[in-house]
Amino acid sequence: MTAQPHRITVIPGDGVGPEVVRSAQRIIAAAGVAVDWEEAEAGAEVFKRGDTSGVPRETRASIERTRVVLKGPLETPVGFGEKSANVTLRKLFETYANVRPARELPGVPTRYAGEGVDMIIVRENIEDLYAGIEHMQTPDVAQCLKVITRKGSEKIIRYAFELARREGRAKVTCATKANIMKLTEGLFKRTFEQLSVEYPEITAEHLIIDNVAHQMAKNPVQFDVVVTTNLNGDIISDLASGLVGGLGFAPSGNYGDGVAIFEAVHGSAPKYAGKDVINPTALILSSLMMLRHIGETAAAAAIEDAVLVTLEEGKAVTQDLARQTGGDVEHAASTTGFSDSIIANLGRRPATVPSRADATPPASPATRRPSWAYGPEVSAAVERRTIGADIFLESWAAPGEAGPALAALAGDVLLLQMVDSRGTMVFPDTGLNPDAVGVLRARFVAREDGVAVSDADIAGLLGRVGERFAWTHVEKLHVFAGEPSYTKAQGQ
């Protein structure tokens, strides 16, 4: 209980959003936490009024004041917005850490019940393929940039280790595809290895992402905290939710340097809207993450216990659960009734699962700025030179024709090192004969080892190549700190 009420922005959202949000608000009030809610709008109605972001200026202003958001699901009506308002909110406030606990709950029947699944997926939320940078190279060849930065990696990995430390968790697993993507996923893995030494009390392990998915199905209790890149995290956090009862029980928090947004993972479920039947557990569990974030750990533990008691006793069971357990769907608890039961159970402790009331984690804010140095001076200190360029061409020419033609265009400073198709070298001939798709990459490097190639050299090359071929995309080949900073083609 606090003297000063907390100011929190609440976005009821679309569909069942208002019902699950009201449910959480009532329970928080019953637990004695004083909140000055700033109600704000986002989602379907906003889009329909012509705001293509789905997030009005007043809502942004409220969040800038309160720094904490509890929100229901938002819809992006077809034909109104190009980007989801949920995603826009995360981008607006750069909530880089998507935290998805997946914990076994009593009374929720799953194939893994009784095993004690209790893991937290920490997903990078800003970069990777979700930067959404796509270019058609030809009418039939699409490209998306997967971008992984050291700074972005440090922030999320540090976040995961700090979370593990704060919650007394023993292990952090890093999940990547670094064996295939040595530069991007490899950067994430190497950053993890470097940071892990700062957390000697925590076991740090790396697993390949496909093995993580395999192990989650086979033996999920081995996982504690899992930190991973954006797309990997998207997939395995939904997988993890599936192990412990599905999206109806899946809370989430999005943490940035200043702002945190708490929401259920499920959608707006319009067909249940306004019927007082939806299971509000996911949003209630999300609100517990919020209470811990603002320092109301005792209230969070009390509500958590009351939720656990309600689920384990099974007296108030919402329709979705009744359906799964073969219970009486017709006489199932309403959203309101289920919430009333939780309120009635405040002060009780669960009988079959441990309470977290006695293991209250410290309330320190979860976010921590990167502690490594970044910036122009740091970048400038890295010894570097450009040693060539990759030019991507729209071309159906046979490698035996394209190769010599490109080699003849290389000029005095550069030479053609190889030509590939979708990453497999086709010139010089290696006996490989991959199916042509209409794009070739020509790699040109300095004729003399160690010589730096200038912008003028590359411009000249582009001009010569452009007279015979339609180029679409150019990458400089850098050597940073003496290391070639690009990958070889298959067969090269």
Added chain:
Amino acid sequence: MTAQPHRITVIPGDGVGPEVVRSAQRIIAAAGVAVDWEEAEAGAEVFKRGDTSGVPRETRASIERTRVVLKGPLETPVGFGEKSANVTLRKLFETYANVRPARELPGVPTRYAGEGVDMIIVRENIEDLYAGIEHMQTPDVAQCLKVITRKGSEKIIRYAFELARREGRAKVTCATKANIMKLTEGLFKRTFEQLSVEYPEITAEHLIIDNVAHQMAKNPVQFDVVVTTNLNGDIISDLASGLVGGLGFAPSGNYGDGVAIFEAVHGSAPKYAGKDVINPTALILSSLMMLRHIGETAAAAAIEDAVLVTLEEGKAVTQDLARQTGGDVEHAASTTGFSDSIIANLGRRPATVPSRADATPPASPATRRPSWAYGPEVSAAVERRTIGADIFLESWAAPGEAGPALAALAGDVLLLQMVDSRGTMVFPDTGLNPDAVGVLRARFVAREDGVAVSDADIAGLLGRVGERFAWTHVEKLHVFAGEPSYTKAQGQ
């Protein structure tokens, strides 16, 4: 039984490879299939002899003759090869379809036992992020190209539909992240939708990949055939294996236009090598896929029945299974003993699960060439123009400084449309203030709508920009058939 023996290349491979391969060979012989095996080498010993591909010329020549390979797992010893020999083999023969059945087996205890999981994951095996095209944009920013082509998508999707038709399967699910990656994953999804009309008897559905992972954990029997891009497929095929007993029971086939390679998914497990203890089921199941591929469907069904009988009776149980079932690990069956039991059970039918002997699928080869037209004439027929360029810069400049400076460099033909950081627009100012990572993208477009931008215009722009900023990467902005063929930034 055939008059003429089949010629098949067999690569025993590393670790436990020779044992599991011999096991399959013995069972195939006992089932009466005459094979002229061409034994060939690949993997650790080849790398150690200095062949950096791990796949010697004689092995390639054998495969070119036989077109069919049965292989054990291959190791890439640290410090010898840069690329895995397993991957090199798939690339060499462009086996674009990775087929991973996940079927419940009797006697194999899993949490899903008795539900009847029986799905096939069809994974694109050549393109996507696995083309391995990576470039460091700065010392701290890594990039990998995700490449999806219409032709590659058509090939794998057509493969999946043909497989479903051949095996009498009712549904094909397409799994993508098209809601986020509208051009790349979207191309795969649109191709799926266009092709599905050619297969009216098969139910075609699309699910977002994270939902697929979620549903596989919650309700896997809903899946029949699942077709997906390379990375998605990597993750969910291992997940699917985890539902039905793990990699010890996970077969796979890699199909190309001319060559097919059959292998177990598991590794070489060196600590079990030579001990006659490894479970050979995965490789035996892979060899059944091979027998069906070469038309020996009756023998395949007989062996499959014998494997099912052996597993369901549980008299010969290998160590790994004994460990899982709490059985007698010390007196578990050897690799040889387990294989002997399968041979002894040839001719019997399983009691608890259906035999596939009566539902023999036709033996038509699985591969089918794309039937849409690709090539220079088709590309050239697409109305097109270049309307600008994205230039990626190494820069820590504040957006308020970089923006006007870049705008001033745009010249007479082009103008600066926006600047972004990791896909989020930072200039013109939108109130977004994302964390800087040292790379900005500047988007320049034609000042006059509809005007085409020439290579010379872009070269001039690059020259001007290059005098003030260090550019690292350039993408042309194309309009194909009247459609802008690039995505907008968040906030744009």
